[in-house]
Amino acid sequence: MNDLIPLVNKLQDVFNTIGSDSIDLPQIVVVGSQSSGKSSVLETIVQKDFLPRGNGVVTRRPLVLQLVNTHQTGVPQPPSSVSSDGSLNESPDRAEFLHLPNKQFFDFEEVRKEIEAETARVAGQNKAISRTPIHLKIYSRNVLNLTLVDLPGVTKIPVGDQPTDIEKQTRNLILDYILKPNSVILAVSPANVDLANSDSLKLARQVDPEAKRTIGVLTKLDLMDAGTNSLDILSGRAYPLKLGFIGVVNRSQADIQSNKPMADAFKAETEFFQNHPAYRAIAHRCGTNFLAKTLNTILMNHIRDKLPDIKAKLNSLIGQTQQELTSYGDPSFTGKAHRGSLILQLLTRFASDFVAAIDGTSSEISTKELCGGARIYYIFNNVFGAALDSVNPCENLSVQDIRTAIRNSTGPRPSLFVPEIAFDLLVKPQIKLLEPPSIRCVELAYEELVKICHSCGGKDLARFPRFHAKLIEVVSDLLRERLGPTSDYVESLISIQRSYINTNHPDFIGGGGAMSALERAAQKKKKEMERTRKPSTHNVVLAGGESPMAREDAAEKSLTNAVATLTVQQAEREKGHARQGSHSGSISSVSSVSGSINGPSPSGGAGAGKDTFLNYFFGGPQQRSDRPVLQETRAMSQNVAKEMVMPKTVLDGEPLDFDKKLDHMTGAEEFSNLSDREDMETQLIRSLITSYFNITRKSIQDLVPKAVMHLLVNYSREAVQNRLVATLYKEELFNDLLQEDDSLSAERAKCKAMLDVFKNAFSVINEAM
Numbered sequence: 192m193n194d195l196i197p198l199v200n201k202l203q204d205v206f207n208t209i210g211s212d213s214i215d216l217p218q219i220v221v222v223g224s225q226s227s228g229k230s231s232v233l234e235t236i237v238q239k240d241f242l243p244r245g246n247g248v249v250t251r252r253p254l255v256l257q258l259v260n261t262h263q264t265g266v267p268q269p270p271s272s273v274s275s276d277g278s279l280n281e282s283p284d285r286a287e288f289l290h291l292p293n294k295q296f297f298d299f300e301e302v303r304k305e306i307e308a309e310t311a312r313v314a315g316q317n318k319a320i321s322r323t324p325i326h327l328k329i330y331s332r333n334v335l336n337l338t339l340v341d342l343p344g345v346t347k348i349p350v351g352d353q354p355t356d357i358e359k360q361t362r363n364l365i366l367d368y369i370l371k372p373n374s375v376i377l378a379v380s381p382a383n384v385d386l387a388n389s390d391s392l393k394l395a396r397q398v399d400p401e402a403k404r405t406i407g408v409l410t411k412l413d414l415m416d417a418g419t420n421s422l423d424i425l426s427g428r429a430y431p432l433k434l435g436f437i438g439v440v441n442r443s444q445a446d447i448q449s450n451k452p453m454a455d456a457f458k459a460e461t462e463f464f465q466n467h468p469a470y471r472a473i474a475h476r477c478g479t480n481f482l483a484k485t486l487n488t489i490l491m492n493h494i495r496d497k498l499p500d501i502k503a504k505l506n507s508l509i510g511q512t513q514q515e516l517t518s519y520g521d522p523s524f525t526g527k528a529h530r531g532s533l534i535l536q537l538l539t540r541f542a543s544d545f546v547a548a549i550d551g552t553s554s555e556i557s558t559k560e561l562c563g564g565a566r567i568y569y570i571f572n573n574v575f576g577a578a579l580d581s582v583n584p585c586e587n588l589s590v591q592d593i594r595t596a597i598r599n600s601t602g603p604r605p606s607l608f609v610p611e612i613a614f615d616l617l618v619k620p621q622i623k624l625l626e627p628p629s630i631r632c633v634e635l636a637y638e639e640l641v642k643i644c645h646s647c648g649g650k651d652l653a654r655f656p657r658f659h660a661k662l663i664e665v666v667s668d669l670l671r672e673r674l675g676p677t678s679d680y681v682e683s684l685i686s687i688q689r690s691y692i693n694t695n696h697p698d699f700i701g702g703g704g705a706m707s708a709l710e711r712a713a714q715k716k717k718k719e720m721e722r723t724r725k726p727s728t729h730n731v732v733l734a735g736g737e738s739p740m741a742r743e744d745a746a747e748k749s750l751t752n753a754v755a756t757l758t759v760q761q762a763e764r765e766k767g768h769a770r771q772g773s774h775s776g777s778i779s780s781v782s783s784v785s786g787s788i789n790g791p792s793p794s795g796g797a798g799a800g801k802d803t804f805l806n807y808f809f810g811g812p813q814q815r816s817d818r819p820v821l822q823e824t825r826a827m828s829q830n831v832a833k834e835m836v837m838p839k840t841v842l843d844g845e846p847l848d849f850d851k852k853l854d855h856m857t858g859a860e861e862f863s864n865l866s867d868r869e870d871m872e873t874q875l876i877r878s879l880i881t882s883y884f885n886i887t888r889k890s891i892q893d894l895v896p897k898a899v900m901h902l903l904v905n906y907s908r909e910a911v912q913n914r915l916v917a918t919l920y921k922e923e924l925f926n927d928l929l930q931e932d933d934s935l936s937a938e939r940a941k942c943k944a945m946l947d948v949f950k951n952a953f954s955v956i957n958e959a960m
């Protein structure tokens with residue numbers, strides 16, 4: 192039975208080699224406030240001076256102490272096994288530190304120095320504490336098998352390098368250890384301080400409220416005021432702990448300073464209890480010897496209770512670790528004989544992941560966010576759709592632009608009808624507005640495909656980062672190759688739309704439709720005004736002699752008249768064109784063919800100068816002044832004008848009106864005051880542009896996603912596997928491609944070591960049970 196503690200020690204060693212605390216092993220954790228006597232208790236149990244001593248905070252790192260009984264039978268030697276002269280028997284006692292694996296310590300003064308040095312190395316010289324434990328193993332025939340952890344004492348006031356929250360830090364460190372259900376709490380309290388103020392018991396109660404795994408130790412019983420004693424506590428009446436309280440008397444500071452031998456201290460302790468009137472009756476249940484035996488029994492029972500759990504935990508850890516190890520791949524498969532098939536397998540997996548992500552058939556589809564092909568659909572439907580919808584058909588088209596277009600398209604003659612050529616000129620640049628969102632749609636789909644290819648390959652490929660990078664590179668190249676043709680095609684879709692303005696489109700509103708819509712709008716507005724008109728205001732006559740209503744009436748009337756006149760003119764005109772046998776029924780049908788089918792347009796040679804006019808109409812004011820053609824025209828006109836008026840100008844030195852007019856050849860000031868007819872014409876052109884633009888927008892919205900799917904998505908989807916094989920399945924590349932990631936090899940080795948440890952521990956337990 193006594194083999195159980197060495198078993199746990201063995202497990203602890205096994206786990207220490209990989210620095211894992213994945214198994215909560217049974218151990219005794221010593222807890223107490225600063226200077227309560229924790230180190231003294233441990234030293235008395237070990238029967239050795241080996242712990243650092245001094246004023247204030249001494250224990251500053253957890254010390255995991257494994258006591259190993261070296262007696263053959265495993266039965267501990269009683270501390271009384273001293274020679275007749277009172278000195279301890281010559282013993283082969285020795286100590287080992289985990290951090291110094293090849294060194295054995297036979298001098299325990301050296302052990303103390305090493306603990307001090309190791310504490311200072313990690314926690315610094317000045318009172319700060321550290322969570323990193325020191326592992327110390329002591330082999331002796333005078334110890335019972337025990338695993339104990341000495342922790343820094345609870346302090347209230349920071350000293351030295353200690354941070355202001357030292358109390359919190361120490362408490363958290365202690366709680367980390369005692370929270371583990373497999374730890375037995377050795378709660379040390381000095382007897383000369385009221386138990387109600389005991390930090391160790393308060394902490395123990397937090398994690399073990401039923402007091403099932405807490406054992407109380409009362410130190411400094413010799414320092415209690417004369418006439419007082421702790422019998423109530425020691426006999427379990429004052430504070431209920433299932434494992435009870437044990438009283439001890441350690442060496443005092445004076446004893447330590449005078450190097451009082453352990454054996455003497457032990458003797459003195461025994462005498463103290465046997466001679467004390469209050470404790471005499473329970474002397475056999477007091478003292479360090481009894482404490483060591485009790486702890487040994489408690490720990491063994493505890494281990495026996497916990498062993499099945501530990502075994503089960505180990506079993507599941509073995510399963511998990513085995514799985515993790517498998518995920519790192521088998522290194523033996525990268526050998527020469529398997530390289531080709533491994534490359535092909537990984538490459539095919541990458542390609543099918545890519546296809547599956549696009550098709551939405553991937554097994555790792557997210558339920559949290561859109562991924563793969565669904566994102567491409569989102570781009571088409573939501574992003575591209577919304578971008579197109581947000582384009583205003585008459586964007587950047589001012590009244591002035593429209594008027595100028597109308598005027599220019601009628602040439603030197605005044606316009607009789609709404610000029611079709613102006614509509615043609617104006618609508619083309621508007622269609623161009625659809626190009627940027629369409630190109631962006633291609634780019635977004637491309638970016639999405641690049642993203643998809645980055646997420647392909649899965650865990651298997653993580654092993655071979657170079658191969659993974661190469662696969663991504665090849666697919667990215669393929670996608671990049673497709674980006675150009677797709678963008679070009681989409682660009683040409685817009686150019687196609689601009690190259691022929693099909694005013695014969697069945698959905699196009701046409702001139703007649705636009706006119707009647709305007710008429711309806713005007714009549715509706717008129718009715719609304721009539722409805723809101725108040726009778727009392729009818730007769731109010733202003734100083735000017737005309738009532739505001741009367742003025743409104745006049746304006747309304749003239750607007751309606753203008754619409755009527757234009758409608759009649761338009762009807763006449765359409766009739767005329769019908770007679771000539773051209774496309775009939777819409778004003779714009781006339782416009783679209785006027786330049787080619789029906790001979791010269793009303794604007795004469797305007798067709799030839801269209802581009803210049805377009806630039807002129809749709810560039811900003813700055814651009815406009817920069818246009819060389821316009822500048823030239825202007826300069827020419829000015830020269831002509833100057834020549835004409837020179838004599839008069841020279842005579843009186845004043846700028847002539849004619850000059851001024853030519854300087855403002857854009858005619859901007861005239862557009863501020865449009866006639867009713869001009870206003871109607873402008874509105875008519877606007878509604879024609881809007882109608883035609885909407886038709887084009889609809890077909891672009893339909894065609895661009897189709898083009899992207901055909902030329903970019905489906906093309907690369909189908910070509911990916913072949914491209915990958917053609918580029919990467921080459922014998923001379925295999926070596927480079929199958930270079931394993933260093934960190935992954937290290938991870939695999941670590942995982943393998945861990946698995947060995949768990950298996951080892953499992954068989955250790957199996958043998959013991």
Ligand SMILES: Nc1nc2c(ncn2[C@@H]2O[C@H](COP(=O)(O)OP(=O)(O)OP(=O)(O)O)[C@@H](O)[C@H]2O)c(=O)[nH]1
Nearest residue numbers: 225226227228229230231249250344411441443444
């Ligand atoms: N007289 C007497 N003194 C004791 C007893 N136990 C401990 N001391 C003294 O109390 C002081 C503190 O004891 P330590 O064992 O260093 O206490 P600790 O809890 O380990 O202290 P830290 O590690 O600094 O938290 C030392 O001077 C001990 O000699 C005891 O039972 N009787």
